[in-house]
Amino acid sequence: xxxxxxxxxxxxxxxxxxxxxxxxxxxxxxxxxxxxxxxxxxxxxxxxxxxxxxxxxxxxxxxxxxxxxxxxxxxxxxxxxxxxxxxxxxxxxxxxxxxxxxxxxxxxxxxxxxxxxxxxxxxxxxxxxxxxxxxxxxxxxxxxxxxxxxxxxxxxxxxxxxxxxxxxxxxxxxxxxxxxxxxxxxxxxxxxxxxxxxxxxxxxxxxxxxxxxxxxxxxxxxxxxxxxxxxxxxxxxxxxxxxxxxxxxxxxxxxxxxxxxxxxxxxxxxxxxxxxxxxxxxxxxxxxxxxxxxxxxxxxxxxxxxxxxxxxxxxxxxxxxxxxxxxxxxxxxxxxxxxxxxxxxxxxxxxxxxxxxxxxxxxxxxxxxxxxxxxxxxxxxxxxxxxxxxxxxxxxxxxxxxxxxxxxxxxxxxxxxxxxxxxxxxxxxxxxxxxxxxxxxxxxx
Numbered sequence: 001x002x003x004x005x006x007x008x009x010x011x012x013x014x015x016x017x018x019x020x021x022x023x024x025x026x027x028x029x030x031x032x033x034x035x036x037x038x039x040x041x042x043x044x045x046x047x048x049x050x051x052x053x054x055x056x057x058x059x060x061x062x063x064x065x066x067x068x069x070x071x072x073x074x075x076x077x078x079x080x081x082x083x084x085x086x087x088x089x090x091x092x093x094x095x096x097x098x099x100x101x102x103x104x105x106x107x108x109x110x111x112x113x114x115x116x117x118x119x120x121x122x123x124x125x126x127x128x129x130x131x132x133x134x135x136x137x138x139x140x141x142x143x144x145x146x147x148x149x150x151x152x153x154x155x156x157x158x159x160x161x162x163x164x165x166x167x168x169x170x171x172x173x174x175x176x177x178x179x180x181x182x183x184x185x186x187x188x189x190x191x192x193x194x195x196x197x198x199x200x201x202x203x204x205x206x207x208x209x210x211x212x213x214x215x216x217x218x219x220x221x222x223x224x225x226x227x228x229x230x231x232x233x234x235x236x237x238x239x240x241x242x243x244x245x246x247x248x249x250x251x252x253x254x255x256x257x258x259x260x261x262x263x264x265x266x267x268x269x270x271x272x273x274x275x276x277x278x279x280x281x282x283x284x285x286x287x288x289x290x291x292x293x294x295x296x297x298x299x300x301x302x303x304x305x306x307x308x309x310x311x312x313x314x315x316x317x318x319x320x321x322x323x324x325x326x327x328x329x330x331x332x333x334x335x336x337x338x339x340x341x342x343x344x345x346x347x348x349x350x351x352x353x354x355x356x357x358x359x360x361x362x363x364x365x366x367x368x369x370x371x372x373x374x375x376x377x378x379x380x381x382x383x384x385x386x387x388x389x390x391x392x393x394x395x396x397x398x399x400x401x402x403x404x405x406x407x408x409x410x411x412x413x414x415x416x417x418x419x420x421x422x423x424x425x426x427x428x429x430x431x432x433x434x435x436x437x438x439x440x441x442x443x444x445x
Contacts, residue, residue, distance in 0.1 A: 005042040008079040008110075011066055013049040013087045025050060028083040035112045036081060044075045051441065052417070059417035067098060070107050077107055084113045085127060096128060149426070153243035156272040160428055164236050165215065165227075166276050172431065174236070174273035180213055181276045187231050188277050192284045197292060198232070199225045232289055235268060238282035239275030243267040248419055260419070304340065308366060314344035316357035321345070323363060342366060 012028040025048055036043050047062040069075045080102060082088045088109065089095040099109055099118060108119040109127070117123045149159050163169045166184040168177040183205070190201050202223045211221040235242050244266040249259060275282075306323025314321055326339040340363035344355050377383050425442045432438070 005040055007044050007077045008041045008081055009045045009077050010081045011047045032081045044077050058413045070105050079108050079110050081110050085111045153241055156270050184276045188281050198228045201228050232285050237276045238279045239271050241269050241271040312342050314357050317355040
């Protein structure tokens with residue numbers, strides 16, 4: 001009688017879509033399938049996280065799905081096969097926690113290349129040691145990569161990524177793209193020699209027929225205030241290279257959550273590329289930005305909130321309507337009276353969109369009208385019946401709170417994945433012959 005096959009899952013992962021340690025996803029799968037066949041195992045499910053970091057469990061949806069299926073008994077497996085332990089994870093705490101979750105349901109881990117089986121006495125000890133080594137290795141690679149990028153910045157070399165508007169990459173070096181550089185010179189000229197601000201320059205360019213060249217993921221050929229701001233704040237245009245203007249900082253109280261924080265002090269070196277503007281013009285623009293580019297603190301109507309800002313929709317273009325204020329002095333000339341209103345954010349053409357809707361709606365009237373609609377709605381028996389069907393047998397917030405908790409978790413995972421992807425993009429070696437493909441793949445994700 002033929003022996004009954006042992007059921008197993010296989011899990012594969014690569015940090016990029018290119019090969020890792022000489023083994024692509026397909027090569028890992030083939031190796032695991034051959035092992036399963038040799039060991040008389042039946043593969044129930046295959047899970048693959050392509051382009052995902054092993055730094056943490058978060059941000060790896062297939063890994064999470066595998067663990068959930070194990071806990072729910074969906075797969076009914078006894079083993080999970082991975083190519084190497086580093087494919088399972090590079091964070092020691094996450095590796096051991098995930099392994100414990102699996103073993104609680106009678107599922108063990110086999111690392112084929114490392115020869116580790118957690119069902120054996122020595123297996124978990126080896127996993128503890130190797131996962132700690134993998135985490136240290138990852139940290140060392142990160143430190144070495146960052147030091148390499150710093151050295152490139154000191155040498156004035158471009159550190160990777162898309163070329164700034166006004167430049168093009170030629171053999172990994174920045175070269176002036178004259179068809180775009182004209183706009184850069186014009187922006188600095190208007191900002192330095194006129195009283196125009198950022199938004200006014202964007203409007204002027206759009207109204208005078210200038211078109212922004214569509215590059216990478218840009219979809220608009222109009223100029224936005226954010227684009228003008230980015231140009232004026234980037235020292236690359238005067239022949240300098242900045243490094244460390246933004247930094248990923250760990251969110252306090254979390255294990256793997258990071259946020260991007262602007263840094264006041266950063267490296268600034270002479271680049272080997274040619275500047276589009278002079279250092280004098282850059283300094284003049286920088287000085288004006290320091291005077292005008294400050295965020296004003298709210299001093300009036302501190303308790304007022306634009307509660308429907310972004311929720312209301314423009315009846316003409318469909319974009320969000322945002323709250324604003326019109327502040328007027330009272331007749332005695334001493335005090336201010338604020339008039340709050342909602343208006344379409346696209347009507348001033350500062351972000352590349354055009355809308356001719358100029359009606360301004362009083363916030364008090366709109367807020368009161370929406371409040372009245374809600375009051376009538378909740379008293380409607382049909383509304384109560386719909387809520388009962390949606391939530392359950394009684395009206396409470398338990399299900400909604402669970403949904404919010406799930407969405408917040410998903411948001412944290414996506415934010416973490418985005419931050420990690422940004423780190424991977426920054427760490428790519430521009431001299432790698434697969435650089436463009438790797439970067440494009442990451443940009444698409």
